[in-house]
Amino acid sequence: MSLYKIKQPVEYAFLQWMNNFPDSAHPLDQKRFFEFAKTVCRYKAKKWKNPNYLRKRILEAKPQFDKEFLKRRLDLYTKLLDFHRASACSSQLQLSEKKVKEGHYIEIHVKNGIISEVELPLDFT
Numbered sequence: 001m002s003l004y005k006i007k008q009p010v011e012y013a014f015l016q017w018m019n020n021f022p023d024s025a026h027p028l029d030q031k032r033f034f035e036f037a038k039t040v041c042r043y044k045a046k047k048w049k050n051p052n053y054l055r056k057r058i059l060e061a062k063p064q065f066d067k068e069f070l071k072r073r074l075d076l077y078t079k080l081l082d083f084h085r086a087s088a089c090s091s092q093l094q095l096s097e098k099k100v101k102e103g104h105y106i107e108i109h110v111k112n113g114i115i116s117e118v119e120l121p122l123d124f125t
Helices: 009-018 027-042 051-061 067-085
Strands: 104-111 114-121
Touching: 009 027, 009 051, 027 067, 051 067
Parallel strands: none
Antiparallel strands: 104 114
C-alpha cells in the first residue's frame, strides 16, 4: 500500500476526463465529467470556471470533440457551477428584518403545502 498526493487536482481531473472518452454519454464518462466539475468548485479554480477557457482546453486536447455534445456539456457545466454556488435553506436561527416582540422569534412551518409563520418566545432552557 502507498500514499499519493495530487499536486494539481483540477488539471488531473480534467486529464482523467479527457484521456478517456469525454464526448461519450456513457455513465463512467459522465462520472469523470462530474468529478472534474466538482474539483473545479472544490478548489475554487477561477480560470476553469470560465466556460470559454474550458472550451478552449477541451478543443486543444480533443480537436475532434463533437461540437453539439460540447455545447450541451458546457451548458451543463455552467448549471453545475450555478448549483454549487446556490445556498441551501437552513433550519438554524437567522436574522430577519421582520419585527417581533422582544424575546421572540419567527418559526416557519410547512404543512400540507402551506407555509405559515408563528411568533414564539425564545426558550434557552
